[in-house]
Amino acid sequence: MSRSINLAVIPGDGIGQEVVAQGLKVLNAVLPEDVKLETKEYDLGARRWHRTGETLPDAELEALKEHDAILLGAIGDPSVPSGVLERGLLLKLRFAFDHFVNLRPSKLFPNTATPLAGRPEIDFVVVREGTEGPYTGNGGSLRTGTPAEVATEVSVNTAYGVERVVRDAFARAQARPRKKLTLVHKNNVLVFAGHLWKNTFDKVAAEYPDVTTDYLHVDAATIFFVTQPERFDVIVTDNLFGDIITDLAAAVTGGIGLAASGNINPTGAFPSMFEPVHGSAPDIAGQGAADPTATILSVALLLRHLGYEAQAARIEEAVSADLAERDGTARTTDAIGDALAGRVAG
Amino acid sequence: MSRSINLAVIPGDGIGQEVVAQGLKVLNAVLPEDVKLETKEYDLGARRWHRTGETLPDAELEALKEHDAILLGAIGDPSVPSGVLERGLLLKLRFAFDHFVNLRPSKLFPNTATPLAGRPEIDFVVVREGTEGPYTGNGGSLRTGTPAEVATEVSVNTAYGVERVVRDAFARAQARPRKKLTLVHKNNVLVFAGHLWKNTFDKVAAEYPDVTTDYLHVDAATIFFVTQPERFDVIVTDNLFGDIITDLAAAVTGGIGLAASGNINPTGAFPSMFEPVHGSAPDIAGQGAADPTATILSVALLLRHLGYEAQAARIEEAVSADLAERDGTARTTDAIGDALAGRVAG
Ligand SMILES: CC(C)[C@H](C(=O)O)[C@@H](O)C(=O)O
């Protein structure tokens, strides 16, 4: 039986181009011969915006819908006003394609630098809600630019949106050996959203008696990320808290150069999108200095999402082995891609 | 000239009682003979709530206004529904007394345990806005408890509120040797509040040409807290981001047992309130196991606020010396208080 993957590629800005090239190299190397990979590149990001003023035209949004998945490099450049590309492109895709599960695994691989003394065992995954919370763009400002300005940001949380991501997180926790799920919120202050999250969590928990549950305020959670990260297995949290704690998680597990993510629509109604957590790093762009590992691990998440579990695992094992054998000499973006492509090749 | 301090004391819950006793011990030891210290204890917190259902009655709020400052231990107990005491007492005081500068210094003292490898130099202070942002209690829920529930939280930011705290932070940065101020926000997503914060920051910066400025998104800031904390001098940020990053800051600088804070109204219109960042820790309450150092350092902030700079510095030097000579044997709450009182005594 022949199979195929119709992949949209958005290299984006800065190091995005370079790391995506390596992601595709490894993807090509790992796929079975009978799987036909078609890729189509979309020119979106800072250059496009400078050229045409567009972030994500409707026609391209429509075209992207036809793909099985999206691989994205990085979006953003200092020459573009803050927020324009983030909201007009990256967040627009997450919202338009209803990527309500923003999946961010954190694992301390062997032989990688962690800023934490004593190298604790770290192997958890954050299920960050991706379509609600303070990311909805609700809010505004009144008397803007005057001494009487009022600016608001509204965090919107729905039972519909919270329950589906909490259910996804419980299912993921149940499938893991430790079967533990921690809800991270701030329900002692954000009582309205907090109650909705906590009540939903407790309700779904009743259906998963074998999953151990825990609750932490987000401030306390950051403490445990550095003092006791081994206590975490699966974490479920809101869009903004998830944004914050996954950067911290990346930092303690060897840095943002290794952190992969998936913006997933588990229903399959729209293509899911996979991207490294890091940004476009314009300061090192074009030098072959970027670590493509986060993108390559994102390709593993992409493959798993599309049902290629064996290939996903092969990439993760290759990364693990590659890091373990690393001797500290700097390698180019290309060299790391080659090494990993070599390891995964049948 | 005889001077006096009329201090309100709210020991609160759990270890609050024990640590506040040591704070008062050191305060008594450090004050010059001619300064008359009057203290009045207020029975507020979980026990009071269980007994009377009250968190902070109007009469007590009025009485508290008459004091020069407030020393608070810790508030909260698992027997009280989450949020009741936090919002009904702690946040109520911060808002009623317009504590718009929530001051949280972070310093890695010699010989203290940090989870960070390599013991970086850490000596920064976070100026957290204390009266706005997502802490205003604005928000609500609709169709509560049904599958159609919508819950909102509104972050309210005013030019008035942002400018006064940003000004305070610039003044603090200018008074420090490194003269560096970092704004932490998330202005690529929270664009309305983000623009207000960034524009205000840039406007005030023009009046402080000798202060170096920097901007970081809150997610990136957490990375630098663990990989490069020495880059920070003074940080100014919103109420919720400040809550999150100061717990992380405490964790990397030897733990929450050392983190002091001041809820300051710099105008003097209302008494300022000083409290350790840690909570009531009911699991170790009553055992003499709590470290009172954070409370004692909060007393130093209190003294500085009231103009007793020499005495504040004396406490901070005593803590530094005490920690440097610590040999790892566990000391009781009382023993640490005695040691520090001994060191600061004229
Ligand atoms: C670029 C930005 C909009 C984005 C976010 O806040 O979600 C990024 O920080 C991330 O975590 O993917």
Ligand SMILES: CC(C)[C@H](C(=O)O)[C@@H](O)C(=O)O
């Ligand atoms: C107890 C809670 C309301 C409080 C806060 O969120 O401000 C605490 O975490 C703090 O940092 O003082």
